[in-house]
Amino acid sequence: PILLSAIFLFLLLSVTLLLNLLIAQLNRSYEYIYKDMLGFARLNRASLIVEAMGSCPKDRWRKFLAGLSFDEKIEFDEGDVGLPGGIQILEAAGQHRQTAESIRRFGGVADETLPWPEDHSSNEEDDQEDRLDRIEALLQKAMQQLGTTLKLRAARKNSGKKLGSSRSRSKSSTYSREGYGGGAG
Structure with a gap:
């Protein structure tokens, strides 16, 4: 009986410990998944896109890529040619209000041998x-x-x-019924 009760107590403690470890592990994995939920959703979407691309013919895919013109440079401002590999979207200048941009852009060709462009703005112009x-x-x-x-x-x-119009209508109908206001009595 003493040995049996010791074994029973050992089994009870070990099952309790293992259940606590299982709960802690599930809690940690839930926190990890919840934290990276957006990343997992993007990975899932990307895998669906890759699967769908397998059904697209290669000629059609090449025509689609050529139509996007990823090899052409995108113009940021007038004369300021940016990087290749994007799609330019033009929008109205007043559509989205922005804070003042601290980056000053200078148009023209970027070449190591050319001198830096001169900054003609002064503090007075900035204040104005x-x-x-x-x-x-x-x-x-x-x-x-x-x-x-x-x-x-x-x-x-x-x-x-x-x-006011409903009041004036009701008054005119009252006046005309009673013979007031120029109506036929």
Whole structure:
């Protein structure tokens, strides 16, 4: 009986320990998967794309790649030719407001033998540009506020006209029934 109870106690402790280890391992693997969930989703999507590419004929794939023109350089600004291997997307300049760019770009050919381009801007010009940028931001903010104010006024006028027109109709019908207001009595 003592030996049996010792074995039972040993089995109980070992099962408890192993279950705790299993729970800890599952918890860690869940944290790892949750942390890298986006990466795993991208890997899964990439594997699906690779499988689908196997069904695409090689001639069609080559025509598609040639149509994308990855070997041509993309122009960042006027005269500023960038890197090859991308697709250029043009958008309106005012579509996305940006902070002032600290990188100054100079157009022209980039060659080691050519001298560095001269920076003709001075601190006074930078200060004036900063002032103009602030004024422009203030004007844009004022225009947005003015637009909201005008929309609110128009909404108030429209709601007032609807109420006023229904009141005037009811008064005119009352007047005409009772013989007031020039109606036939």
